[in-house]
Amino acid sequence: xxxxxxxxxxxxxxxxxxxxxxxxxxxxxxxxxxxxxxxxxxxxxxxxxxxxxxxxxxxxxxxxxxxxxxxxxxxxxxxxxxxxxxxxxxxxxxxxxxxxxxxxxxxxxxxxxxxxxxxxxxxxxxxxxxxxxxxxxxxxxxxxxxxxxxxxxxxxxxxxxxxxxxxxxxxxxxxxxxxxxxxxxxxxxx
Numbered sequence: 164x165x166x167x168x169x170x171x172x173x174x175x176x177x178x179x180x181x182x183x184x185x186x187x188x189x190x191x192x193x194x195x196x197x198x199x200x201x202x203x204x205x206x207x208x209x210x211x212x213x214x215x216x217x218x219x220x221x222x223x224x225x226x227x228x229x230x231x232x233x234x235x236x237x238x239x240x241x242x243x244x245x246x247x248x249x250x251x252x253x254x255x256x257x258x259x260x261x262x263x264x265x266x267x268x269x270x271x272x273x274x275x276x277x278x279x280x281x282x283x284x285x286x287x288x289x290x291x292x293x294x295x296x297x298x299x300x301x302x303x304x305x306x307x308x309x310x311x312x313x314x315x316x317x318x319x320x321x322x323x324x325x326x327x328x329x330x331x332x333x334x335x336x337x338x339x340x341x342x343x344x345x346x347x348x349x350x351x352x353x
Contacts (some may be wrong), residue, residue: 175220177254183243184251252322261296261312267349273332274306274316278325285323299346309347
């Protein structure tokens with residue numbers, strides 16, 4: 164039972180963080196209806212009081228230092244703290260996916276990185292994330308995917324703070340790519 168309550172709290176916290184994250188700086192009066200609408204998809208309004216759930220979630224997020232209140236012209240606004248932005252990025256990272264279009268455009272997306280030894284844990288985590296996202300390893304620091312994923316790579320760069328160390332390349336052709344096409348179940352047009 165405790166696990167279910169914790170999962171619901173996390174779900175509500177995600178909704179609140181995402182709502183604030185999209186707006187950047189949001190009035191409590193605006194947050195409530197947006198979060199309530201999202202909560203309506205998950206909870207039966209007869210059993211749960213969504214407004215109460217949002218207010219409790221906001222209080223917990225403030226307690227954890229993820230959001231802060233601002234009073235401007237008599238109105239209360241919420242915004243993410245630096246810690247809150249990091250937490251939101253973590254949630255976004257967990258939900259990352261690469262959309263598969265109905266037809267492959269014949270281009271390869273290549274991610275190349277050169278991350279220093281003292282950042283080994285970040286490098287290993289990046290490799291693990293690329294593998295989870297369905298990338299194929301060509302070399303330890305060279306990974307390939309057939310579908311558009313620049314936005315995903317941008318989020319990874321931001322999350323791991325490795326913007327300068329990672330290159331995203333779109334290539335028309337990779338030599339001897341038949342085996343890659345087979346791995347991704349693609350029709351090679353070359």
